[in-house]
Amino acid sequence: MGRTYSIRQLTKEMGVTSRTLRHYEDEGLLTPERQGLARIYSQRDRARLQLILRGRRVGFSLAEIREILDLYNSEDHGVAQFQHSRKKFAERIVALEAQRKDIDESIAELKLALARADNFLAEHHAEQNPPRVKMTGYSVMPAAE
Amino acid sequence: MGRTYSIRQLTKEMGVTSRTLRHYEDEGLLTPERQGLARIYSQRDRARLQLILRGRRVGFSLAEIREILDLYNSEDHGVAQFQHSRKKFAERIVALEAQRKDIDESIAELKLALARADNFLAEHHAEQNPPRVKMTGYSVMPAAE
DNA sequence: GCCTCCGTTTACGCGAACGTCAAGAAGAGT
């Protein structure tokens, strides 16, 4: 339960540098305890770090991530605060769903490009790759609009 | 068919500044023709720009986008080139699918947070928002692991 | 002729997210 982590342990586990963790601390995203000078990271710090890193992977800025984290464990749990949080969460969800659409479209396009490459290779290397439907005259650029 | 666009038209249509278009040109992502000094963008330029902007939205760097665009309309259409392209496309697809997973998880978490906010608001404002299942003691931070 | 757009190039600036020294503290092992 009360498991703690040194900075080195956390960097190895999460695949980031210690500089990154200190930077997140400077930015107010993490607030590990201290034992003398050394930082002691709690489970909670670890969980927050996971959220931070995933946020980063989906394109959030550190400022945006901090805002979300602040909403999560705000001290003020009044009605106004929850209304504000609700709105912010809803906005983020909408943005993420739009981004998901972009990703799906990108994947679809790349799969098309991959299929074209496979087809070319099947035609020019017929006994190695299983041959597929013959395609000719496909455009190099995806169609506009 | 042979429709062309001025820089201003394109910026308005795509919601970017002219500086951005010139920057993309500096980076080799766009190569509009010239009429004297003025840039003349073709349909193909427009299509490429759409790809660039979508790539940006999903988090690609301009260098990565350039690489993909280069794969799309490489002049060398030999077997080796197609094999290389195929591999690159496959890598991108894998990365995008991982990113999609991150996004789905983020959405799920935000929806949970939103539901908690709704619940709180329902409890403390019972006649305005339709009441929901009573929840108590929910944690402020999502579970670790 | 002059104004007003729309366009151009050159080039310095900037915020974000760290990287990369430099210099030292603090404990663990021999």
Add this chain to the structure above:
DNA sequence: ACTCTTCTTGACGTTCGCGTAAACGGAGGC
């Protein structure tokens, strides 16, 4: 006591993706 290793705090450097002047070039309208 000495060396390792891991940690610390500055603080300057770097890359990316443009923003932001500054200074100038045509083309069209009055």
